[in-house]
Amino acid sequence: MRSPARLPEFVLVALFSAIALFDASAEQARVELVTVGPDHPIYTRFGHILLRVIDTETGRDDVYDFGVADFQRPGFAVGAALGRAKFWLRRSSTQIRFDDYRDRDRQIHSQRLNLTHDQVAYLIGRLEWNLLPENVEYTYDHVADNCSTRLRDLLNDVTGGALQRAAYAMPIERTYREEILAAGAGRMLALIALDLGSGPHGEDRVGAWQLSFMPHRMREILAVAENPALGEGTPLVASEQVLHRRKGAPAVGGDVRAGRRLVVAIGVGLGLFFGLCGFSAWLTRGSVAWLSRLAGLVLVATAALFGSLGLALLPISLFSTGTIWTSNQNAWLFFPLDLVLLLPGLRWIWTGRATLATWTRVYIDLRFLMLVTGWLGVVHPQENGAFALAAALTLVGLRTQPLKPA
Numbered sequence: 001m002r003s004p005a006r007l008p009e010f011v012l013v014a015l016f017s018a019i020a021l022f023d024a025s026a027e028q029a030r031v032e033l034v035t036v037g038p039d040h041p042i043y044t045r046f047g048h049i050l051l052r053v054i055d056t057e058t059g060r061d062d063v064y065d066f067g068v069a070d071f072q073r074p075g076f077a078v079g080a081a082l083g084r085a086k087f088w089l090r091r092s093s094t095q096i097r098f099d100d101y102r103d104r105d106r107q108i109h110s111q112r113l114n115l116t117h118d119q120v121a122y123l124i125g126r127l128e129w130n131l132l133p134e135n136v137e138y139t140y141d142h143v144a145d146n147c148s149t150r151l152r153d154l155l156n157d158v159t160g161g162a163l164q165r166a167a168y169a170m171p172i173e174r175t176y177r178e179e180i181l182a183a184g185a186g187r188m189l190a191l192i193a194l195d196l197g198s199g200p201h202g203e204d205r206v207g208a209w210q211l212s213f214m215p216h217r218m219r220e221i222l223a224v225a226e227n228p229a230l231g232e233g234t235p236l237v238a239s240e241q242v243l244h245r246r247k248g249a250p251a252v253g254g255d256v257r258a259g260r261r262l263v264v265a266i267g268v269g270l271g272l273f274f275g276l277c278g279f280s281a282w283l284t285r286g287s288v289a290w291l292s293r294l295a296g297l298v299l300v301a302t303a304a305l306f307g308s309l310g311l312a313l314l315p316i317s318l319f320s321t322g323t324i325w326t327s328n329q330n331a332w333l334f335f336p337l338d339l340v341l342l343l344p345g346l347r348w349i350w351t352g353r354a355t356l357a358t359w360t361r362v363y364i365d366l367r368f369l370m371l372v373t374g375w376l377g378v379v380h381p382q383e384n385g386a387f388a389l390a391a392a393l394t395l396v397g398l399r400t401q402p403l404k405p406a
Contacts, residue, residue, distance in 0.1 A: 011382075029120050030054040030112060033151070033222055034243075035215040037107030038183065038251045042190045043071065044106075045183040047254065049148045049215035052093030052094055052110070053124060061094045061169040064127050067147030069140070080140065081197070085146070087140040089130045097245065107246040111222050114238040115158070116229050123158045141215040143176055144323045152212050152221075159227055162236060166225035167209035172217075176324055177202035177383060179211055181256040191259035197311070197327035199317065200382040256373065260386035261346030267390025270302060273399035277354045278400030289352035296348030299341060302394060332374050333368065333387050368395050 036048040050063040068090040070076065079085045101108055115123070131136060140146060147174060156163040177198050184191035211217045225236040278296040281287045313331035320326045343358050356364075371392045 003020050010176075010339075028125070029057070031115055031120055032122060033113060033155075033218070035109045035219045036101055037109070037246060039104055039106050040187065040251050042184075042187070042193070045187070045190060045194075046213075047215040048387075049151055049218060050097070050125050051127070051151055051154075053127075054094075062091050063094045063097050065090050065097075065147065066138075066150040080142075081316045081322065081325050082319060083139070083141060083325070084322075085140045086137050088137045089127070089150075091127075091131060102244050105246055105248050106244070106251075108243040109219065110243050111219060111240050112238045113155075113222075114227050114230060114234060116227075119158050119227075120227060123154070126154055126158070126380070141321075141323055142325075143210070145247055146213050146311075148213050148215050148218050152218055155222075159225070159236065160229065162225050162227055163221055164209055166236075167212065167221045168207060168220065170208040170224065172208040172211065172220075173205055174211060175203050175205050178256070179214060179217075180324070181259075183214070183252060183254045184259070186252055186254040187251075188259055188262060191248070191256065192263060195259055195383075196330050196387060197316070198324050198382075199326055199330075201324050201326070203382050263380045263386050264393075265388045267393040270296065270298070270390075271393035271395075273298060274394070274397030275400050278397070278402065281354050287352060287354040292354040293349050294354050295354050296345045298352075299345035299348065299398070303338055303341035303345055306334045306341070306391065307336055308339060309334035310336040329374050329382050329384050330387055332370055333384060333391050335370070337363075338367070356398075356401045357404045359402065361399065361403065362400050364395050368392060371395070 030053070032052040032054070034050040034052050036050070038045050038047045048065075048067055050065050052061070052063045054061045066089050067087060069085060069087045076085060098108060137152070138145065143149075152163060177195070178196050180198060180202065181191060184194040208217060208221055212221055222237050223240070226232075227234050227236045274295065277287075277291055280291060310331060313328055313334065314336060316322075316325050317328040317331035340363065343362070344356055348354055371388050374388055
């Protein structure tokens with residue numbers, strides 16, 4: 001049997017709108033935008049957003065969710081970073097979803113939308129069209145095409161551009177990086193990971209419309225938007241209420257620069273430590289065996305960290321189609337070839353002598369040059385100062401080791 005999705009979209013939407021009028025009467029249907037607060041795990045830091053449809057006559061109470069994916073599938077995180085992750089729309093019971101959010105103590109905020117009967121029918125028709133197997137799936141982009149922007153574009157279409165007009169009138173301007181780091185605040189590792197993974201497009205200064213990839217921004221836009229279909233000056237939001245208020249401490253909050261300061265402190269510590277090893281070797285005219293072996297252990301850990309970060313970031317920087325992950329300069333600050341520094345580290349542990357071979361010193365000099373050019377923004381200007389400084393200080397301390405005797 002031929003799928004009805006092969007019909008033109010406008011025909012299908014009209015058909016589903018007619019079904020919506022019959023199945024969920026526009027006089028009885030109520031539509032709400034539901035925003036769910038963030039939680040502690042990194043994948044919940046942005047919060048979440050749903051569209052709720054209630055029909056008091058039939059008892060139907062469902063939510064439409066564009067943020068469904070198989071997060072447990074192997075390689076999902078890599079696919080998301082490369083801009084190839086698949087998400088889809090799902091309709092499910094409101095009660096089940098809300099119970100889950102309450103169990104996790106995530107705040108639930110609802111905005112009842114002030115829509116005409118025809119707008120409600122058209123909206124439900126569009127949602128049902130998106131539920132068809134041929135349309136249900138889309139390629140996820142964290143800031144350009146996610147669960148929030150999908151609902152934003154849908155509601156903007158239903159209201160004849162009212163959301164976009166309201167958004168561009170709002171006096172909000174931030175960079176993507178600022179918005180993303182705000183979501184990571186309060187969780188140090190998440191903060192560092194989000195900052196480290198964001199590329200040059202993270203510095204783009206944008207307004208409320210683009211920032212509405214964050215659910216709380218969508219809520220702010222709706223709060224000031226109007227619905228001209230109901231008369232000039234009629235607000236789009238009829239009423240708001242908090243359906244569940246978080247009882248525990250806020251999941252997000254704190255200094256967004258704390259992660260960078262920690263990274264710099266680690267770089268200063270490593271630089272001073274390697275400098276101490278080099279100074280002691282010069283002072284005593286030979287390496288202190290226990291200190292040298294300790295330096296070898298630290299160098300092995302440092303080289304493994306730098307090289308591993310490079311291995312993770314470089315493919316994403318080169319091949320990702322994700323808006324904020326592509327062309328990431330941090331992939332050049334931490335480089336896969338840093339794994340070669342494991343060799344002098346292992347030799348220090350084995351021999352107890354903190355010395356560098358000529359090739360190692362040449363490599364360190366080249367890496368330092370890469371860091372300086374990257375820090376100055378020669379390749380792609382972005383806020384990488386903390387990461388470049390930490391790596392550079394580490395290499396400066398490492399460079400003070402005596403040259404391996406001929």
